[in-house]
Amino acid sequence: MALAALRDTALFFVLTVPLTAYMTMDPLGVWRVLPFALLALARGYTPAKTTSQVDVFKALKVVSSLLAVVVVNSSQLGLGSSHAVVVTVLGVNMLEAALTDLCVSGLPNALCGALLVIFLANQPLSFMKEPGHMFLVPLTWPWVALYTTWNGAFCYGVGFAWSFRLILVTPLLVMAMLDKPEAWLGARTYSHVLVQVLRGARFTHIFTPGASFVTKAEGAPSTNQAWRAAWGVANLTAVAACWWVGWV
Numbered sequence: 748m749a750l751a752a753l754r755d756t757a758l759f760f761v762l763t764v765p766l767t768a769y770m771t772m773d774p775l776g777v778w779r780v781l782p783f784a785l786l787a788l789a790r791g792y793t794p795a796k797t798t799s800q801v802d803v804f805k806a807l808k809v810v811s812s813l814l815a816v817v818v819v820n821s822s823q824l825g826l827g828s829s830h831a832v833v834v835t836v837l838g839v840n841m842l843e844a845a846l847t848d849l850c851v852s853g854l855p856n857a858l859c860g861a862l863l864v865i866f867l868a869n870q871p872l873s874f875m876k877e878p879g880h881m882f883l884v885p886l887t888w889p890w891v892a893l894y895t896t897w898n899g900a901f902c903y904g905v906g907f908a909w910s911f912r913l914i915l916v917t918p919l920l921v922m923a924m925l926d927k928p929e930a931w932l933g934a935r936t937y938s939h940v941l942v943q944v945l946r947g948a949r950f951t952h953i954f955t956p957g958a959s960f961v962t963k964a965e966g967a968p969s970t971n972q973a974w975r976a977a978w979g980v981a982n983l984t985a986v987a988a989c990w991w992v993g994w995v
Contacts (some may be wrong), residue, residue, distance in 0.1 A: 748940075755959045762945065762953075763923070764770060764918045770937040771921055771930055774823035774880045777816060777937060790857050791918065811840045812943065813937045823880040823933075830872045831885065837932070838864045840895075848979075852972075853904045854981030859897045859986050865988075866890060866995040882933035889994040893930055895919070897982050904975035908963045910954065914942040 770776035801827045815836050822828040845860035872884055895915050902911040918934035946962060957964030989995045 752960050754839065758951065758953055759910070759913050759961055760848050760917065760920065762951070763914060763941060764920050766941055767917050767934050767938040768921045768924060770941075771934045772925070773801070774820065774825075774864055776929050777820055780941070781989075791942060798960045808840075808843060810864065812936075812940050815840060816940055819933050819936045825880060828882075832872060833872060833932075834868050834900060838867060841867075844898065848901050848904060851905055851938070853901065853975065853979055854899045855976065855983040856904065859893070859979065859982040862983075862986050862990070863890065863894055863897060863995075864991070881927070881930060882883070882936075883927065883929035884932045885929045885930060888928065889989045891919075891928075893982070893986055893989065893995065896978075896985070900975065900978040900982055903970050903978065906969050908946075910942050910946060910961050913961065914938050917942075 762965055764782055770780055773779075817826060818832055819912065841860050841864050845857045845864075848854075849857035867886075867890065870886065870890070872886070899912050902915075907995050917938040918931050921938070922928050922932040940949045945954045952958040953961040954960050957967075986995070
């Protein structure tokens with residue numbers, strides 16, 4: 748079982764890291780990878796039997812994720828971007844998760860997400876020009892680290908599959924591979940949409956529900972809410988500590 752988990756984790760990163768890096772580096776990369784979306788659409792849409800806050804969040808997330816891709820890719824293509832646009836799109840994306848977290852009793856982690864949005868708005872973002880049109884936005888490393896653990900706690904708390912937690916590591920690996928910390932936001936934007944497409948297409952067994960720990964079976968047991976609460980409190984404490992010492 749442990750060996751299978753290691754194998755599937757390795758396969759996950761073998762699939763997501765190169766594709767994310769390609770889209771991050773090449774302005775046309777996303778358009779060459781998008782055919783995967785046709786596989787997802789070919790599977791058809793099966794409506795949920797019930798509608799919950801998490802179902803609504805999933806629908807909104809698809810729209811906001813695609814909007815984020817438009818912002819990142821338009822900048823790569825030389826159409827420009829701005830502090831206000833990036834903060835608005837990323838902030839709305841994060842607040843959707845924070846509100847969903849709040850609705851399913853994740854108050855500490857929801858507060859953490861809201862504070863991160865406020866700190867993001869106060870960061871003096873400067874867009875860096877790069878040959879090849881990479882989307883580079885310098886963010887402080889504590890903010891990126893806090894975002895990663897906050898989002899991980901949210902995904903765990905609402906019962907999302909492991910794929911949505913593992914994909915948080917992909918942009919970190921991409922920025923390390925490219926030796927460009929400023930590439931994190933673009934890589935995060937593309938990797939998030941990529942994992943949704945791969946899941947929708949059920950690309951290989953790791954994205955097929957129930958065939959791997961990466962994608963849980965439909966109706967799998969919910970997560971441990973005590974752990975979820977503790978993780979949220981730890982995140983909120985870390986955000987407060989970083990704010991106190993001036994790191995965010």
